[in-house]
Every structure is written in structure tokens, then in C-alpha cells.
Amino acid sequence: MPEFEPIVGRYFTMTVGGEEVRIYVEEAGTGIPLVCLHTAGADARQFRHLMCDTEITENYRVIAFDMPWHGKSNPPAGWQEREYKLTTELYRETVQVFCEAMELDQPVIMGCSMGGRIVLHLALENPDAFRAVIALEGADRLEPYYDTEWLHRPDVHGGEVAAGYVSGQVAPQSPSEYRWETLYAYMQGGPGIFKGDLHFYWVDGHFDDRSGLIDTSRCPVYLLSGEYDSSCTPERALATAERIKGSSITIMEGMGHFPMSENPALFRGYILPVLDEIRAGRQVQPEST
Amino acid sequence: MIERLAEFVNGNAALVRQGRYVDFAILVGVGEIDYIVEIDAGRIAQVRRRTINIESGRFAIRAAAEVWQEHWTPMPKRDHHDLFSMMAAGLASIDGDIAPFMQNLLYFKALLSAPRPTSEGA
Numbered sequence: 001m002p003e004f005e006p007i008v009g010r011y012f013t014m015t016v017g018g019e020e021v022r023i024y025v026e027e028a029g030t031g032i033p034l035v036c037l038h039t040a041g042a043d044a045r046q047f048r049h050l051m052c053d054t055e056i057t058e059n060y061r062v063i064a065f066d067m068p069w070h071g072k073s074n075p076p077a078g079w080q081e082r083e084y085k086l087t088t089e090l091y092r093e094t095v096q097v098f099c100e101a102m103e104l105d106q107p108v109i110m111g112c113s114m115g116g117r118i119v120l121h122l123a124l125e126n127p128d129a130f131r132a133v134i135a136l137e138g139a140d141r142l143e144p145y146y147d148t149e150w151l152h153r154p155d156v157h158g159g160e161v162a163a164g165y166v167s168g169q170v171a172p173q174s175p176s177e178y179r180w181e182t183l184y185a186y187m188q189g190g191p192g193i194f195k196g197d198l199h200f201y202w203v204d205g206h207f208d209d210r211s212g213l214i215d216t217s218r219c220p221v222y223l224l225s226g227e228y229d230s231s232c233t234p235e236r237a238l239a240t241a242e243r244i245k246g247s248s249i250t251i252m253e254g255m256g257h258f259p260m261s262e263n264p265a266l267f268r269g270y271i272l273p274v275l276d277e278i279r280a281g282r283q284v285q286p287e288s289t
Numbered sequence: 290m291i292e293r294l295a296e297f298v299n300g301n302a303a304l305v306r307q308g309r310y311v312d313f314a315i316l317v318g319v320g321e322i323d324y325i326v327e328i329d330a331g332r333i334a335q336v337r338r339r340t341i342n343i344e345s346g347r348f349a350i351r352a353a354a355e356v357w358q359e360h361w362t363p364m365p366k367r368d369h370h371d372l373f374s375m376m377a378a379g380l381a382s383i384d385g386d387i388a389p390f391m392q393n394l395l396y397f398k399a400l401l402s403a404p405r406p407t408s409e410g411a
Contacts (some may be wrong), residue, residue, distance in 0.1 A: 145377035150391045157392070164394030168371025172364055228367045230374040 007051045009072075014101045016068060016094045017076075023098070024072035025065040029057025032131065032279060033107035035099060036064040037115030039137075039258060040201050041162055043071025043196025047110070049264035055272060059279055060108075063224035065098060067091075069193050084196035086205050091118045092125065099129070108278055112234065113257060114201040117142075120211060120221065120244070127219035132278045134222045134271075137229050137257050139236040140243060141208035142201065152192035159187035159228045162194045169257035171228035173266075182261045208243060216246030222274050223247055227256030248274075290361055290404045291317055291324050295333035297403035304403070305331040308396040313389065316344075317401070318351030331396070348385030351399065356380045361404040370399050 009026035026044060028051035036047040044064035051062045066073035069084055097116060099107055108131045111119045116138020123133045146165060150156055170179045177178040186194065214221060221244050225237030234251045241249035252259060252270050259267040298304055298405065308331030310321065317324045323339040325346060339345075352360070352375055359369040368378035375381035390397055 127398060146373060150387075155388065155392065161391055161394050164391075164398060165373065167395065167398060168373045172370045228374075230368070230371070230377045 005048075005052055006057065007048060010102065011072075015099050016099050017090050019076035020197060021076050023068070025062060025063060025098075025102070025223040026051070028052065029060050029062050031057075031059040031061055031103075033104040034060040034110050034275070035061045035095070035104065035107045036062065036260075037095065037109065037111030037118065038064065038065055038067065038070070039113035039115060040197030041070075041166075041189045042182075043067075043073075043188075045071070045185055046182070046258065046261040048261075049267075050260055050271075053264075053268060054274060055268075060275060063102065063104075063107075069190055069196070075190070081157040084190075084192055086114070086197050086200040086204075088118070088121060088200060088207075091200055092121055095122060095250060096126070096129075106131045108132050108134065109226040110136065111138060112136040112260065113138065114197055114205070115230065116223075117201060117205045120240075121205070121207065123216075123219045123221055124207070124210060124214045126275075127215055129213040130219050132220040132222065133275060134224070135240075135261055136224050137226060137232040137237075138223065139225075139232045139240045140211035141206055141239070142231060142236060144198075144202045145230065148195045148198050148202070151195040151198075154230075158191055158194075159189060163191055166257065169228070169230060170262045171226060171254055171256035173254040174262040178262050180262065182258045184221065185261075208240070209211075209238065212243045212245065214244050215245065220241075220278065221247040221251045222278075224252055224259070224270055224274070225249075226252045226257055226259055228256040231257060250274075290357070291319055291326075292336050294326060294336050294400070294403065296329050298333045298400060301403070303394070304399050307331065308393060308400065311389070311393055311396065313319070313347045315397075316349035316385075318349060320354035322354075323349075323351075328400075346400035348383055348387060348390050350381060350383050352381035360402060363406045365405070372401055 006028040007026050013020050013022050028171045038044050038046050043066045047064040069075040109119045116135035119133035119135050163186040223237050223241050225234050296318050311328045314325050314327045317326050325339050326336050327334040369376050
């Protein structure tokens with residue numbers, strides 16, 4: 001028999017936005033549920049290193065699912081007749097329905113990029129449902145720096161241009177193998193999916209006018225942002241932390257926009273203390289700038 | 290450094306193959322100096338200073354000389370490590386016909402970072 005990784009993947013169907021979607025989910029470990037949300041235009045493979053890290057999985061049940069339209073999850077029937085566009089409400093509902101379907105009790109939610117944005121919305125709207133939220137490369141206010149129209153048109157290869165868009169979001173220090181594995185997932189995305197996700201990330205998801213209402217005494221908020229992130233820049237992450245009173249902010253040196261997949265060894269040094277603190281139930285203090 | 294682009298690119302078989310459908314010139318501005326970079330099936334055919342203002346390329350990418358210098362160091366500072374990051378930070382610009390740039394985005398990013406030692410071609 002081969003030496004299997006501890007990750008186990010399964011499928012189930014849930015109803016989101018009034019439509020049935022077949023969802024792919026994988027998990028490893030036991031303990032506190034840790035739900036991981038992938039970046040825009042990608043899928044849950046980004047979290048494979050966390051799921052194979054016994055220091056994490058001995059205390060956490062690490063769960064990652066592909067959003068509808070992404071990875072091995074299907075779009076709803078009839079998808080071919082519409083343009084995919086992720087909204088704040090649909091994204092929030094998707095995560096909540098997933099957690100309910102999985103019967104998770106007070107999970108920790110960790111998302112990256114667009115996932116890092118939605119966890120802040122979740123902390124605001126439903127703080128008692130989550131033990132804590134971790135926003136990787138997530139901010140309450142972002143500004144677009146490229147034209148998303150190029151991501152979905154017949155004269156440009158959608159997968160390759162998506163990878164080209166985000167390649168600079170990987171820090172130059174990150175290992176080549178993981179840089180290209182991260183980009184490969186972008187090359188595999190469905191037509192227009194990255195663009196549709198960016199509707200939430202850059203257009204619909206702003207809430208810097210309300211993020212200050214997050215009650216971190218009910219739902220602790222951890223923000224971690226990479227030094228080389230050109231989108232959720234350290235400055236934008238710091239500004240978000242300033243507005244969310246009681247939140248913890250860490251700037252990860254030598255890291256880009258995909259910490260869990262572009263440089264897993266470096267990332268574990270940042271995330272293990274956070275997970276330990278959440279498990280211990282401690283309220284952390286801001287760590288670094 | 291940009292004058293030596295051919296030696297950084299043409300020996301990189303994977304990069305040349307990636308740009309195999311690129312058969313046109315682009316303009317690269319390094320500070321005040323404009324260069325015409327002629328590309329033939331992914332290979333650098335010629336790099337020369339623009340001598341008359343009517344010369345151009347399908348598109349033009351410009352940045353300050355010190356920005357390019359930092360871009361070509363082994364471990365560039367943030368905002369200098371990638372063409373899009375340079376643009377996001379207001380340190381570089383692109384003008385002209387953007388379509389062929391987008392159609393070959395990974396190639397052009399790799400091309401312009403090729404002088405970087407141990408460049409990943411990001």
C-alpha cells in the first residue's frame with residue numbers, strides 16, 4: 001500500500017441561494033474544527049500542508065472545502081446560462097450553510113484573501129457562532145489595481161492570465177515548487193470564476209464603515225498579512241486592525257498573498273502560536289507591525 | 290542591463306517556448322531612456338535605444354532606472370519584485386496595445402525579470 005497522506009476527501013450536496021450544489025470537502029485531524037477558506041479563483045488544495053502537520057491536527061480538525069464553482073465542487077445546474085459573480089451575502093450564506101451541514105460546534109474560521117474578508121463579515125454578523133476568526137491577507141477595504149475584464153474573454157487564456165495576475169503576489173523568498181503549485185491551481189480555475197470572485201473581493205465586500213462594530217470579546221479576530229502582498233498590503237491590514245478594536249495583527253516578513261501554500265514552513269511559524277492561543281482561550285495582544 | 294536581455298532570455302529554452310507566439314517589438318523605458326526590444330518567436334532579436342520618436346512597440350512599459358535595478362536584484366524589496374506590484378505601487382506603467390501583453394502575461398513578466406540572478410521568471 002502507498003503511504004497515504006492523512007487527508008480524506010468526500011462529497012455532499014447542500015442548498016445555497018435556493019440552489020443545490022455538490023460540494024467537495026476534505027479534512028484531517030481531530031479536535032476543534034478549523035474551517036479553511038481558499039483564495040479567489042483557487043480551491044481547497046491550498047491548505048494541504050496544514051492538514052499534514054501533526055502539530056496542528058492533533059488538536060484541530062482541519063476542514064477545507066471547495067467553494068461552489070471551484071475545484072471539485074460543482075456549479076449549480078444551469079450555470080452555463082449565467083455569469084458567475086460572488087456577493088457578500090451569497091458567500092456568507094455558503095460558509096454558514098456549510099458549517100451547519102457539517103454540524104460544527106463553534107468552529108474557528110480561517111480564510112485567505114477573499115476568505116480573509118468574509119471571515120470579518122462573519123465575525124460581525126454572527127460572532128457567537130465562531131470560536132475565533134483568522135483573516136489571512138484579509139482587509140475591510142481594498143482597492144483594485146488591475147482590470148478584471150482581461151480575466152474572462154476569448155482571446156486571452158483565462159487560466160494563464162489568472163496565474164500571471166497573481167504570480168507577483170507570491171513572495172520572492174518562497175520555494176519555487178510551492179510558488180508554481182500555487183499558480184497551477186489558478187491555471188485550473190473555471191472560466192470567469194476568478195473574475196467573479198473578485199467582484200466580492202474588490203467591489204462588494206467593502207465594510208470599513210462597519211468593521212469597527214466587530215466585538216472581539218465575543219469573537220476574537222486575528223489578522224495576518226504578508227510583507228509582499230500587493231493587494232491586502234501590510235498598510236491595509238494595519239488599517240483594518242486599527243478599526244477592529246482588540247484584534248491581533250501580524251505582518252509576516254518574506255511572505256506574499258498565499259501563506260499556507262506558497263511557503264508552508266514559514267507560515268507554520270506564524271500560525272502555530274495563533275492556534276495555540278485560540279485553543280488556550282487566551283485573548284491575544286497585538287503582536288507586531 | 291536591458292541591453293543584455295538577449296543573453297538572459299535566449300538561452301532559456303522554457304522561456305523562449307513560452308513566448309513562441311510573440312513576434313513583435315515592445316518599448317521598455319528605463320528612466321529617461323527608451324529601448325526598442327524586438328522579439329522573434331520568443332527570442333530577443335535585438336535591443337536598441339530608440340533614436341527617433343516615431344519608433345515604438347506594440348506596448349510600452351516604463352519605470353525609473355532605480356526601480357528596474359531593484360527589480361533585477363536577487364531578492365527585490367516589496368513593490369519592486371513583480372511588474373504588477375510595481376504598477377500597483379505606482380512605480381511602473383504600461384501604455385499601448387495591452388491585449389498581446391495579457392495574452393502572454395507570464396512570458397512578459399519573466400522576460401522583464403530575466404536579468405535577475407536565479408530569476409524564477411515571476
